[in-house]
Amino acid sequence: MRYPSATPGLAGNDLRQVRVFVGPDAMGNVTGVVTVGPDTRPEGLAAGARLLGYPETAFVRQDAGTVHVTSYSPYERLRVCTQTLLATEHVLRSRRELSPGTDLLAGTDVGEVPVRRYEDMAYVVLTGKRTPVRAARARLPLDGVVHGEAFVVDTGRARSYVRLSPDTLEAVRLDPAAVLSYCAAEGVRGICLVARSDNAVRLRVFTTSLAGTEDVATGGAAGGLPAFLAATGGGHSQSVLVRQGYGTALTRGELHVRPLGGAQVAVGGRVISLSTGRLDAGCLP
Structure with a gap:
């Protein structure tokens, strides 16, 4: 399949589409993984992310191992993004560029971030x-609202958390x-609404990376839950299942x-x- 490209630096590059944070009742977020070379400029990546329109796009460069x-989201560069790291790990493993039992150590804007497998699932630390x-x-x-x-x-990205029924x-x-407006005043990147249920935590996230609209699944926001629950007396030492989003399975993530050592x-x-x-060079302006 070929996809339109209006960015010369990306024309002909490999593109993989995946869904991240999928569950029995959740379709997760569509994510793009684009392979790029060392000479691709940041403005080309930003333009490519806007054109592709995924909630998040990973631009992956491999250099000397x-x-x-x-x-990137369509609106901003993300210093670290759990969703794109999980998508990248999945793509590299599917292309057999990660050996069985080998973890991914990915370079990001905040330094190297490990992606490890526990049982049959990849996790970003x-x-x-x-x-x-x-x-x-x-x-x-x-x-x-009470x-x-x-x-x-x-x-890695600051967000405000508040507990609701x-x-x-x-x-x-x-x-x-x-x-x-709130995020600018508070100096954060999103608002996280949290509620406890019998066997999971319900989460809704409204984020600057999507121009203030609601995200289907937000790994960094979920990762902040143990600290928030500890601060509000909700405990944080056990593994937590997070059900994010609102509406049908198409707008929900799992x-x-x-928590590790x-x-x-x-x-x-x-x-x-x-x-x-591949991104289609024939669609260049």
């Missing part, structure tokens, strides 16, 4: 230091402009959060392949 992953948590200062755009105290948790979480609607937290999810192709 190392793997570098540069991540988000941090090797204690996750910073502070009380939020700005007023959340939740007028008339909610707990908001906290800012930073797992399960029914309230399902009913909330946030205006994208209000989300962006994420697995695994020390202060490390790993976020994993199931990945399935959709299609393989």
Whole structure:
């Protein structure tokens, strides 16, 4: 399959489409993985991400045995992105460029990030230091909604977390402009609405990377849950199943959060392949 390209530096490059954070009742997020060379410029990557339109796109460069992953949404560059790292691990393993039993150590804008397999699932280890948590200062755009105290948790991208009842979480609607205004005032990249259920945590995430709209699945946001739950007395020492999103399976994701030894937290999810192709040079302007 060939896909349109309006970016000369990407024409003819390999493109894999996958879904990340798939579950029995969740289709997860469509993600693009594009192989690039050493001379591809950042503005070409940003333009390619806008054209492709995936929630997140991984641009993968391999050099002397190392793997570098540069991540973009259609709106901004992401310093680190769990979704694109899981997608990259899946693609490299499917191409047999990762040996069985070998972990991926991916270069990102925040340094090298490990992607490890536990049992039959890949996990991204988000941090090797204690996750910073502070009380939020700005007023959340939740007028008339009963909610707990908001906290800012930073797992590479800072987000505000607030606890709601399960029914309230399902009913909330946030205006994208209000989300962006709040995030600018608080100095964060998203708003995370959290509710506990019997066997999982419900999560909804509104993010600057999608212009203030809601994301289907957000690995970094899920990775901040153990620190947020600890700060609010909800415990954090056990593995957590996170059900994110709202509506049908097409707009939901299933994420697995695994506290590791020390202060490390790993976020994993199931990945399935959709299609393989190349960006089409014939569609250049």
